Amino acid sequence: MTLKERDKKHLWHPLTQHKLHPNHIAITRAKGAVLYDEEGNSYIDGIASWYTCMYGHCNPYITEKVAEQMQTLDHVVFAGFTHEPAVRLSEALVAILPENQEKIFFSDNGSTSVDVAIKMALQYHFNQGQKRPKILALEGGFHGDTFGAMSVSGLSVYNGPFEDFFIDVARVPVPTAENIEEVVALMEQLLTDNEVAAFVYEPLVQGAAAMKMHDAALLERLLLLAKSHGALTIADEVMTGFGKTGKNFASEYLTVQPDIMCLSKSLTAGLVPMAITSCSLAVYNAFLSDDMGKGFFHGHTYSANPTACAAALAGIELLQSEEIQQNIQRIIKSHATFDTRIKQHPKVRQTRQLGVIYALDLELDMERYGAARYQLFNYFMERGVCLRPLGNTIYILAPFVITAEELSKVYQVIENALEIL
Numbered sequence: 001m002t003l004k005e006r007d008k009k010h011l012w013h014p015l016t017q018h019k020l021h022p023n024h025i026a027i028t029r030a031k032g033a034v035l036y037d038e039e040g041n042s043y044i045d046g047i048a049s050w051y052t053c054m055y056g057h058c059n060p061y062i063t064e065k066v067a068e069q070m071q072t073l074d075h076v077v078f079a080g081f082t083h084e085p086a087v088r089l090s091e092a093l094v095a096i097l098p099e100n101q102e103k104i105f106f107s108d109n110g111s112t113s114v115d116v117a118i119k120m121a122l123q124y125h126f127n128q129g130q131k132r133p134k135i136l137a138l139e140g141g142f143h144g145d146t147f148g149a150m151s152v153s154g155l156s157v158y159n160g161p162f163e164d165f166f167i168d169v170a171r172v173p174v175p176t177a178e179n180i181e182e183v184v185a186l187m188e189q190l191l192t193d194n195e196v197a198a199f200v201y202e203p204l205v206q207g208a209a210a211m212k213m214h215d216a217a218l219l220e221r222l223l224l225l226a227k228s229h230g231a232l233t234i235a236d237e238v239m240t241g242f243g244k245t246g247k248n249f250a251s252e253y254l255t256v257q258p259d260i261m262c263l264s265k266s267l268t269a270g271l272v273p274m275a276i277t278s279c280s281l282a283v284y285n286a287f288l289s290d291d292m293g294k295g296f297f298h299g300h301t302y303s304a305n306p307t308a309c310a311a312a313l314a315g316i317e318l319l320q321s322e323e324i325q326q327n328i329q330r331i332i333k334s335h336a337t338f339d340t341r342i343k344q345h346p347k348v349r350q351t352r353q354l355g356v357i358y359a360l361d362l363e364l365d366m367e368r369y370g371a372a373r374y375q376l377f378n379y380f381m382e383r384g385v386c387l388r389p390l391g392n393t394i395y396i397l398a399p400f401v402i403t404a405e406e407l408s409k410v411y412q413v414i415e416n417a418l419e420i421l
């Protein structure tokens, strides 16, 4: 029996309606920007396996560092103990994060990093004798699937069974040149009673919303407004972090720095799960007290796992290498060239790019949308390219190490696909 057949017996896949989609492609190995399946087919990983393996699959530098760490210290409790990989990672991160970020708190995945951020914000105010029970978020945002993270995410048709149990969240539209004054007015109104603990946002690119992009200057106005009413700002850079936008972090495009930041996905270069919630000293100091109860009593068993820290350290080293920085510039230029060609196509409604993130919206009537999404996915896979269209959007977010030839193949397959629609 093939893996594909054996899979059906016991496995329950994420985000899947198994009755409609019983088949899963069995990947047996991966190298650089390429995935290989059990039938001997290969696929260019055009979305870096949900934007994790940005330095390439099974990158030998990273696997070597991780293997070394595994043989020295595999794991130890991070309450009451510390270790070199965590200490070095905190130093490496603080050196590249926005200037005000000083403290590093560990958890296991993007969703938990957001839950940690929300709890930090709520307790930050609570510790100072203020009850601020509300969180503000952008419409259409995605922050994860745990209860806190799901609550601050944009409402989804899939949230139905859980909505009664959400934390209290108010949402404002993503700012555009047209609606900015209305959004500012709405936000002002939501902030006036000083009940908002924090404003959560994906800076500049809303990933799961199909790589929707907004302007830094407009977002900055919302951040300033939140801050002026004493609300903390939480930048969810789980997707945008570590070079994808052309800077180490999307927050660097703004002059207003966030109080709290969430990092995961490519933090560990796609090797193992880990997440970090970083914050400013002002946030951290609100938890310092002779009173035990003012401490932050949140902790996951695998906090700061040394192996995961080693993967993250190796990833940050690669990110800062000349080779990766040149690759980033090469991909940025390559996407821009593709864009001038493809945006003329009658079936393309709109295109957008920030750094190595590229997206195009198709002219499609929504009636056909559901079908087109799977039709397109299958079309790409049959031609050796892994891209997962979101709604009527096709996006590319490939590993930084994708070659020029592989990238041309991705573009070519997209161009050819427009003809079957």
Ligand SMILES: *Cc1c(COP(=O)(O)O)cnc(C)c1O
Pocket: 109, 110, 111, 112, 114, 142, 143, 144, 145, 202, 207, 208, 236, 237, 238, 239, 240, 264, 265
């Ligand atoms: C993927 C994602 C998350 C959730 O991360 P998980 O590791 O899947 O829990 C949170 N925020 C953003 C912006 C993401 O892209």
